[in-house]
Amino acid sequence: MGTSIVVTSGKGGVGKTTSTANIGTALALLDKKVCLVDLDIGLRNLDVVLGLGNRIIYDIVDVANGRARINQALIKDKRFEDNLYLLPAAQNTDKDALTPEQVTQIVDELRPDFDFILLDCPAGIEQGFKNAVAGADGAIVVTTPEISAVSDADRVVGLLEEREMKIAPRLVINRIKKHMMNDGDTMDVDEITKHLSVDLLGIVFDDDAVIRMSNKGQPVALDPKDNASKCYRNIARRLLGESVPLMTLKEAKPSFWQRLFHRNRK
Amino acid sequence: MSNVALKGRKEGYEIVMDAAADLNTCLLEFEQLLRHLQSEEPTRKEPLQFVLATGDRLLTADEQDRVTKIVAQFSQFELRGIRSDVMTIAAAKAEKERDNLHVENRVIRSGQEIDREGDVLFIGSLHAGGTLRTTGNLFILGDVNGIIQAGFPDHADAVVIGDLSHATQLRIGDAIEIIDPDEQKYTNTTLSYINELHLLDHSDVASLKTLKTKLNYEMEEDR
Numbered sequence: 001m002g003t004s005i006v007v008t009s010g011k012g013g014v015g016k017t018t019s020t021a022n023i024g025t026a027l028a029l030l031d032k033k034v035c036l037v038d039l040d041i042g043l044r045n046l047d048v049v050l051g052l053g054n055r056i057i058y059d060i061v062d063v064a065n066g067r068a069r070i071n072q073a074l075i076k077d078k079r080f081e082d083n084l085y086l087l088p089a090a091q092n093t094d095k096d097a098l099t100p101e102q103v104t105q106i107v108d109e110l111r112p113d114f115d116f117i118l119l120d121c122p123a124g125i126e127q128g129f130k131n132a133v134a135g136a137d138g139a140i141v142v143t144t145p146e147i148s149a150v151s152d153a154d155r156v157v158g159l160l161e162e163r164e165m166k167i168a169p170r171l172v173i174n175r176i177k178k179h180m181m182n183d184g185d186t187m188d189v190d191e192i193t194k195h196l197s198v199d200l201l202g203i204v205f206d207d208d209a210v211i212r213m214s215n216k217g218q219p220v221a222l223d224p225k226d227n228a229s230k231c232y233r234n235i236a237r238r239l240l241g242e243s244v245p246l247m248t249l250k251e252a253k254p255s256f257w258q259r260l261f262h263r264n265r266k
Numbered sequence: 267m268s269n270v271a272l273k274g275r276k277e278g279y280e281i282v283m284d285a286a287a288d289l290n291t292c293l294l295e296f297e298q299l300l301r302h303l304q305s306e307e308p309t310r311k312e313p314l315q316f317v318l319a320t321g322d323r324l325l326t327a328d329e330q331d332r333v334t335k336i337v338a339q340f341s342q343f344e345l346r347g348i349r350s351d352v353m354t355i356a357a358a359k360a361e362k363e364r365d366n367l368h369v370e371n372r373v374i375r376s377g378q379e380i381d382r383e384g385d386v387l388f389i390g391s392l393h394a395g396g397t398l399r400t401t402g403n404l405f406i407l408g409d410v411n412g413i414i415q416a417g418f419p420d421h422a423d424a425v426v427i428g429d430l431s432h433a434t435q436l437r438i439g440d441a442i443e444i445i446d447p448d449e450q451k452y453t454n455t456t457l458s459y460i461n462e463l464h465l466l467d468h469s470d471v472a473s474l475k476t477l478k479t480k481l482n483y484e485m486e487e488d489r
Contacts, residue, residue, distance in 0.1 A: 151376055154393050158375030197373050197391065 002035075002114040003167070004107045005239075006136035008160075010152030012123030014144045015174040018210060018219075020120040021049045022229075023140070025221040026236035028083035032115040035074070037087045037107070039132045040122040041097055044089035050077060051217020052086055061090035064102040070109055079222070085114070095127045100134030107135035116239075125159060133160065138167025140201060144175045145186035150195065157198055170201035172235060177206045178251050189246070202235035203246060204228055270295040272303065278315060278346070285321035293332060300340050313344040320350045364401070374398055374412065381418075394434060403481070406430070407454075413437065417460075423481055426458040427471055441466045 007020045017040070024036045038046035041061065047053045052075050058068035070087070077084040087106070090097060103119075110117050119136055122128035133139070139160050143153040153171070160169045173192055180186045193200045207228035213220040221232040227247075234244045254262070269287040273280045281299070283292050296318075303314075318333060325333065330348055337345045353361075364384045374380050376395030385402040388410070392398050396412035404416040406428025415437040417424025422439040430436055431452040436443045438458065443466045457474055461467040475482045 151395060155376040155395065158378050158396075161375075195393070 002033075002111045002117050003138065004111070004117040004119060004136050005138045005140055005167075006119040006121050006132045007140045007142060008121035008129065008132065008156055009123065009142040009149065010125060010156040011143075011149045014142050014149050015204070016123070016142050017046050017049055017120055018214060019140070019142050019172060019174060019204070019232075020118050021046060021214075021219045022210075022221040022232040023235055023239070024084060024116075024118050025219040026229075026233045027116055027239065028077075028080045029221070029233070030236055030240065031083065032240070033083055033113065034116045034118065035085045035087060035110050035114045037110075037117060037119045037135075038089035039098070039103065039119055039128060041089045041128065042091065042094045043122065044091055046120050047075070047086060047088045048217065049214050050086060050219065052077060052088075053217070056088045059088045059090040060106065061093055061097045063087070063106060064098055070106065095122065095131065098131050100131050103131045103135040125156065129156075129159075133163060133165075136165060138165055139169040140172055141169050141196075141198065142172045142174050143192065143196075145173060145177075145181060145188075145192060147187070150187065150192055154196055157196055169198055171196060171198045172201050173203045175206040176203055176249070178249050181249060182251065189249075200246075201238055202231060204231040204235075205247070270299050272299065272316070278317065280317050280319050282319045283321065283323070285323040289323070289329065293336065296333070297336050297339075300336070300343055304340055304342050307342075310342050313342055315344045315346050317346050318348045320348060322350075322352050324350050324352050324354065367405075368400075370398070371408075376412075388428075392433075404428070422460045422464065423478065424459075425474070425478060425481065427456070427474075428452075429454050429456065430458065436466065438466060 007016050009016050020036055024034045027034045036046060037060065038044050047056060055075050058073035060073065062068040063070050063073050073087055075086045075088065077086065107117055119132045121132035141153050141157055143149045157169055171193060173189055177186070181188050189203055205227050207226065209223065209226045210220045210228050213223065220226055220229045223229045231247060234247065237244050269284040269292050271282050273282055281296065283296065325348060333348065334345060337343055367385045367387055368382055369387045369389065370380065370382065371390045372380065373390055374392045374396035376393050379397040379399065382400040384400065385405070386400045387405045387407070388398060389408045391409040392412040394411045397415065398412065399415040399418045401418050401421060402416065403424050404414060404426045406426065410430055410433045412433065413435045414426060414430060414433050416426045417439040420439050424438050426436060426438060429452045430445060431450055433445050436445060436458055438460050441460055441464065451468060455471045457469045457471045459467060459478060469477060
């Protein structure tokens, strides 16, 4: 039986969808069967990040309303043998098209066939959030080291704790700019974790490759050399129960020649 | 007429009702007693005030209604209250809730509001955007970044003791202070209270004895 985990944040634009796609990809690379469920009805984009946008025929609302069977709506990611599937969101309706009961039912239907079901939650704490949380055994709360995102994450953790889920919520701090954190311009990892008093699942460095790869429809986690990719892969391993140390925040000092020839790089 | 008797006490008149006797009989005798007293002194102008003491009997709302209706028949009497030596378990629990010191060790997050009755010792963590509110006093040892409210909704006697330097707002009763994060006037022994001009003021716990004599007396009485 699969575990369902909602990826949520409260605030928009902190990287819920990117994190869902990449954690899903990383789990699939570790040979787990993963289903990603896009619950951002009306503003779907998980399919685009995965490069599967052109293959949608049926969506989750079709499944909920009985217009399609779940197997017809599931899209298989051909880059992975049989490990990664996507259940896309509907585009031309809104969050009220689904009820928490319907989401729970769909997730329960997926459980026997998958190890992990990741639910991509829309921003906000309204109907879409309630739908997503209803189907989840646990939660990953995504935040960035900005006070606005941390404050919303705090609110969301509060709402999640009230629901008393099977697995306590865990935190991912996304888009960490090493130099800003080292200079003390943003809250540091310990500060954020202590402030939110939840367990830290992982940190992800800010990396241009994330956007570059997303734009090509390829999750960055596919690239074994990239820094952000390593972060996502570590998160996936921690989800499987391994204890993996956090990646260092230390910046590599540029060598003399680098400084000489890349003077204006930043 | 042995079940109901009029007694004069230091505080005023009291009509005592035997708790062991049947209530219907008692009420009948009560009415007879009032009629008898009225006939003895028909020219009395000021109504005679009395308290009905029911001993180990607790009257229900309906029964209290019956008593007030009986008294209303007589213009010369005025019921000041019904006193009983016993109380319901629910009322006792509510009183305990109100009078006890509650230890609160939760994490109160943004958007959450915790409402308590009575005095609260806070050893948890109050995040920005969260609210901790109680009807009594607040003693703070934990981490406070949100809104603290003592003496809710309008008990100006309440005090807050503890470090509020990171809190966003302090409210006591209906007075509000927006805390300036740059002003470091709070320590662990800061006493916040409402002064005689009904303004929020700060001092040290050592001055609790002189500033809030009544509160201090109550605390000492508990010991």
